[in-house]
Amino acid sequence: METNLRPVIAGFIPLLDSAVVVAAAELGFAEQEGVALKLIRETSWANIRDRISVGHFDVAHMLAPMPIASSLNLTSLAVPMLAPMLLGLGGNAITVSTALWSDMARVGADPSGDPVTTGKALADVIKQRHADDAPPLHFGVVHPFSGHAYELRYWLAAAGIDPDKDVEITVLAPQMMADALKGGQLDGYCVGEPWNTAAVDAGTGRIATYKQAIWPDSPEKVLGVTQKWAEANPETLAALMRAFSAAADWCADPVNIEELATILARPDILACPAEICLAALSGRIRLGPKTERAVPGFLTFSGGEKAAPLPAHGVWFYEQMVRWRQAERSEAALQQVEAIFSPDAYLAAVGLERSAEEAVIKMFDSERN
Amino acid sequence: MSGGLSILVIDDNRIRASIIEQGLRDAGHDKVILVHQMEGLVRQIADINPDVIVIDLENPNRDQLEHMFQVSRAVRRPIAMFVDRSDSHSIEAAVDAGVSAYIVDGLKRERVKPILDMAISRFRAFSRLTEELEEVRSELADRKTIDRAKGILMKSRGLTEQEAYDLLRRTAMNQSRKIIDVAQSLVIASGLLGD
Numbered sequence: 411m412e413t414n415l416r417p418v419i420a421g422f423i424p425l426l427d428s429a430v431v432v433a434a435a436e437l438g439f440a441e442q443e444g445v446a447l448k449l450i451r452e453t454s455w456a457n458i459r460d461r462i463s464v465g466h467f468d469v470a471h472m473l474a475p476m477p478i479a480s481s482l483n484l485t486s487l488a489v490p491m492l493a494p495m496l497l498g499l500g501g502n503a504i505t506v507s508t509a510l511w512s513d514m515a516r517v518g519a520d521p522s523g524d525p526v527t528t529g530k531a532l533a534d535v536i537k538q539r540h541a542d543d544a545p546p547l548h549f550g551v552v553h554p555f556s557g558h559a560y561e562l563r564y565w566l567a568a569a570g571i572d573p574d575k576d577v578e579i580t581v582l583a584p585q586m587m588a589d590a591l592k593g594g595q596l597d598g599y600c601v602g603e604p605w606n607t608a609a610v611d612a613g614t615g616r617i618a619t620y621k622q623a624i625w626p627d628s629p630e631k632v633l634g635v636t637q638k639w640a641e642a643n644p645e646t647l648a649a650l651m652r653a654f655s656a657a658a659d660w661c662a663d664p665v666n667i668e669e670l671a672t673i674l675a676r677p678d679i680l681a682c683p684a685e686i687c688l689a690a691l692s693g694r695i696r697l698g699p700k701t702e703r704a705v706p707g708f709l710t711f712s713g714g715e716k717a718a719p720l721p722a723h724g725v726w727f728y729e730q731m732v733r734w735r736q737a738e739r740s741e742a743a744l745q746q747v748e749a750i751f752s753p754d755a756y757l758a759a760v761g762l763e764r765s766a767e768e769a770v771i772k773m774f775d776s777e778r779n
Numbered sequence: 780m781s782g783g784l785s786i787l788v789i790d791d792n793r794i795r796a797s798i799i800e801q802g803l804r805d806a807g808h809d810k811v812i813l814v815h816q817m818e819g820l821v822r823q824i825a826d827i828n829p830d831v832i833v834i835d836l837e838n839p840n841r842d843q844l845e846h847m848f849q850v851s852r853a854v855r856r857p858i859a860m861f862v863d864r865s866d867s868h869s870i871e872a873a874v875d876a877g878v879s880a881y882i883v884d885g886l887k888r889e890r891v892k893p894i895l896d897m898a899i900s901r902f903r904a905f906s907r908l909t910e911e912l913e914e915v916r917s918e919l920a921d922r923k924t925i926d927r928a929k930g931i932l933m934k935s936r937g938l939t940e941q942e943a944y945d946l947l948r949r950t951a952m953n954q955s956r957k958i959i960d961v962a963q964s965l966v967i968a969s970g971l972l973g974d
Contacts (some may be wrong), residue, residue, distance in 0.1 A: 453839040454839055456845055457841065464875075554845075554846050581846035582843055583842060
């Protein structure tokens, strides 16, 4: 039996949205597709990048912009990569310290997570702090090439806050965010769950807004592969994507939430209490100590069509890289980015047709094709 | 020969850090600074202004460190990944050994290569040490289990220590198992029987 399985080594970061990868390995979805999936937990995105580029990992759970940054040679150990499948949509939130929240609430921040009023309130607080000669506010993101960085920057900029001048943005590992907020090194951060709920539960933070409100149903983590591995192992990659698709459907079924939370909470995966995983998995988010809100699609796992990447997704991330001066704009790069986020390999693997509908990127403050 | 390069070693593991420090000092580098404390890392690096930074791959602060290098106001000089991209052998060796290093842009590679090689070999030596320690630990645990199994046999069957051991060994040989496995089964069975 075992000898017929194709071995695949996958790196992952202990986050809620590693669920699809974890479920595929733990619940037999990979085996059903003839794949012996071995998971290796990592401590930083830099390690994920380094170990996939030297071939320790065949595939990895990756921040959606990472394969773009690697392909465009914007990071060290850069190799051409692909993002053939989405592993999760949404799941991030922006949490601020309780002190900052009370300042924001005083000037009209909406308690239900609306990005417009919370952004405006933050802009007012920053203006006041500037007038008072107070030090700039510090925000944390998990990586310079991450949905978190771009969502935070988009939200700040939409409120007229210059992310490079009016605040300081630093990078910190997800599991350290809540402590940094508590210790006062950070005034706020954008991170994936469960690290927002962790601060709310500890009474040190308040969720101001979230990814699902800023860019609804947007990609967060992708399956990352080097172009070299994808070309050398097309059948294994297809089998793996079928396994992930089935695992994602299982993760998306509300009946399985408790079991999924129990698996993810294990010491060898997230090593956290199962209860704090449940908030995002069930879409019932505690924004503050007394405000719980149902947020449909807060974090979505999906097989089927929704797991297909779209060139428009890649282009949005690339435009943010250009906007924040991480990358130069070029037609060649744009075409490369569209190819990295091509849905074709995934759709072929699961036997679906490419949708005829034009993809629309819908942000909280604008809509465009 | 050191040419006065200052080398910053960032490693939570104090023993490993001092092994690397010693190696670098033996090679004639006298400006080696160890950092264990990750808080205020940006300021520490700006103050130290090192030529080379060596960091272990288990460190969850690598993303923070790399970001810092991108933001020029945090560090005075731009910093790059340690080796030429063409030198895939060194990159693989470093990642295999569990270490990464960054050098200040423009430094001559041949001056830095020995530092990296040193770090790689010390990291390897350290993981060998750790594995050996692990082996010794499990050997000790095995011996304890075998002692308990002998004790059970001596008590329940009135054997001497040597006879008890011989019985364990014979049983293991007859069943093509290891002594420790037989001893473990016996200890578990005896526990289940409430002995």
